Amino acid sequence: MSAVYIKDHSLNSNEIERYSRQLITPDIGVQGQMKLCASRVLVVGAGGLGCPVALYLATAGVSVLGIVDYDTVEISNLHRQIGHQESSTGVPKAVSLANTIKSINSLVTVNTYETTFTSETAMDIIKNYDIVVDASDNVATRYLINDACVLSKKPLVSGSALKWEGQVTVYNYENGPCYRCIFPTPPPVDTVTKCSDGGVLGPIVGVIGSLQALETIKIITNNKEGVLSGRLLIYDGMSAVFRTVRIRGRQPHCSVCGDNPTVTQLIDYTEFCRSNYSEAAGKVDDRVEHHNIITVQQYNEVIKSNKNHLLIDVRPSNQFEICSLPNSENIPIEVIDKQESIDKIEKLINDKINSNEDSELSVYLLCRRGNKSQDAIKILDEKLKISRDKVKIQHIKDGLLGWNESIDSSFPYY
Amino acid sequence: MKVTVDLSGGLELLFDKKKVHQIEFSDKNEIPLRELILYMRDNLLKERAELFVVDNTVRPGILVLINDADWELFGGIEYNVEDKDTITFISTLHGG
Numbered sequence: 001m002s003a004v005y006i007k008d009h010s011l012n013s014n015e016i017e018r019y020s021r022q023l024i025t026p027d028i029g030v031q032g033q034m035k036l037c038a039s040r041v042l043v044v045g046a047g048g049l050g051c052p053v054a055l056y057l058a059t060a061g062v063s064v065l066g067i068v069d070y071d072t073v074e075i076s077n078l079h080r081q082i083g084h085q086e087s088s089t090g091v092p093k094a095v096s097l098a099n100t101i102k103s104i105n106s107l108v109t110v111n112t113y114e115t116t117f118t119s120e121t122a123m124d125i126i127k128n129y130d131i132v133v134d135a136s137d138n139v140a141t142r143y144l145i146n147d148a149c150v151l152s153k154k155p156l157v158s159g160s161a162l163k164w165e166g167q168v169t170v171y172n173y174e175n176g177p178c179y180r181c182i183f184p185t186p187p188p189v190d191t192v193t194k195c196s197d198g199g200v201l202g203p204i205v206g207v208i209g210s211l212q213a214l215e216t217i218k219i220i221t222n223n224k225e226g227v228l229s230g231r232l233l234i235y236d237g238m239s240a241v242f243r244t245v246r247i248r249g250r251q252p253h254c255s256v257c258g259d260n261p262t263v264t265q266l267i268d269y270t271e272f273c274r275s276n277y278s279e280a281a282g283k284v285d286d287r288v289e290h291h292n293i294i295t296v297q298q299y300n301e302v303i304k305s306n307k308n309h310l311l312i313d314v315r316p317s318n319q320f321e322i323c324s325l326p327n328s329e330n331i332p333i334e335v336i337d338k339q340e341s342i343d344k345i346e347k348l349i350n351d352k353i354n355s356n357e358d359s360e361l362s363v364y365l366l367c368r369r370g371n372k373s374q375d376a377i378k379i380l381d382e383k384l385k386i387s388r389d390k391v392k393i394q395h396i397k398d399g400l401l402g403w404n405e406s407i408d409s410s411f412p413y414y
Numbered sequence: 415m416k417v418t419v420d421l422s423g424g425l426e427l428l429f430d431k432k433k434v435h436q437i438e439f440s441d442k443n444e445i446p447l448r449e450l451i452l453y454m455r456d457n458l459l460k461e462r463a464e465l466f467v468v469d470n471t472v473r474p475g476i477l478v479l480i481n482d483a484d485w486e487l488f489g490g491i492e493y494n495v496e497d498k499d500t501i502t503f504i505s506t507l508h509g510g
Contacts (some may be wrong), residue, residue: 137508139508159510160506165422167504185474187475187506195510246483
């Protein structure tokens with residue numbers, strides 16, 4: 001019978017009821033809802049940003065959602081990645097998020113891509129969608145998504161977050177700028193902080209992901225004027241300040257969206273950015289001489305043999321506070337080059353030497369993954385004035401994560 | 415002249431963890447932005463300079479705003495900073 005009452009549109013009674021509150025919202029209406037119900041959106045990343053983005057787009061009634069993520073759910077994801085459950089630990093994130101979505105709105109078709117988004121896979125995946133959402137967590141993927149959107153002429157809703165802050169903008173929309181117009185050159189690798197190193201709060205990615213979902217809805221429903229293109233929204237959660245600033249328009253000399261582009265197909269973004277399509281740290285390369293390195297197994301032997309030594313943990317103090325090895329001294333890498341720190345280390349060394357004058361003293365440097373402890377070697381090599389006949393400085397390869405993996409799994413993993 | 419410098423996206427960590435800095439140049443009416451950046455590097459920076467300045471300009475990945483708008487709209491590093499201007503340095507974020 002409902003056909004008698006419903007006219008000139010394709011929404012059925014179920015859809016009218018389900019979407020009623022947004023259907024009666026000004027500037028959505030029947031036309032807007034029909035557009036939503038016909039739209040296809042690709043979300044790259046099913047983490048802190050991807051979860052709220054995909055959940056809100058699904059509940060708003062998009063027709064097809066694509067979700068790309070190579071990773072699996074871990075317990076340490078759950079404080080912010082609200083589309084996953086404890087029971088999904090170990091399950092691919094794309095699948096876990098798709099399952100949550102289906103339990104909320106079974107009308108949505110969800111395509112999952114349990115793969116790394118790369119130059120080889122991007123264009124083939126993107127071609128099935130109208131709009132792309134960047135909910136990734138690394139520089140290389142951000143440049144890749146941008147170029148793929150420019151080359152396939154799709155708008156890109158970009159969000160990012162770290163610690164207490166987030167940023168949102170829309171690229172490649174209605175002749176607006178692309179990511180490369182604003183950031184033509186990738187940042188130096190050691191200026192990039194990852195969430196796994198700097199931390200991030202759940203509500204921060206929640207806010208930013210929600211804003212990305214809203215911008216996507218505005219693009220779909222053709223509410224063009226308010227779309228966050230040519231502007232950047234910055235959220236400082238600690239100060240409770242939102243700012244929207246004007247950024248440059250499309251740049252005619254941009255290497256991908258400019259008038260004479262030099263990037264006309266996808267390139268190798270890991271090479272361009274000198275980093276991986278992942279924020280996962282992986283094993284740290286050796287950057288110091290072989291004789292400056294000991295393994296966690298060798299350090300374990302040092303402890304067992306009761307050998308006189310000094311252990312310096314160079315992590316930030318707020319990480320040292322979480323957990324540390326017995327008898328370690330915390331001198332964070334950020335301050336280790338200060339004279340005060342050097343004086344303290346020299347005193348610690350002298351005390352140890354005086355307590356056991358016969359043998360050489362080993363100083364071991366430790367951090368979370370065995371990365372910063374290598375920087376510390378170089379700094380101490382340069383600054384310590386104590387004679388090297390008496391002191392040998394080494395860093396512990398793979399750090400505390402290695403200790404957790406190979407020596408004692410009860411050492412907290414974070 | 416007085417200039418307000420705003421830092422965000424983690425750049426404040428290089429500048430004594432302060433997000434807002436007031437800088438006064440009593441002998442000047444304006445100062446080239448490049449000079450302001452080098453002044454900040456030489457006088458305010460507490461940590462590694464290469465995380466802020468490379469080749470006498472801000473490193474890639476930092477967006478500079480002049481009174482809340484992209485510096486590219488005002489000639490970029492060639493802009494002359496005036497009394498009461500607010501210059502914002504934002505490090506772009508990549509996490510998610």
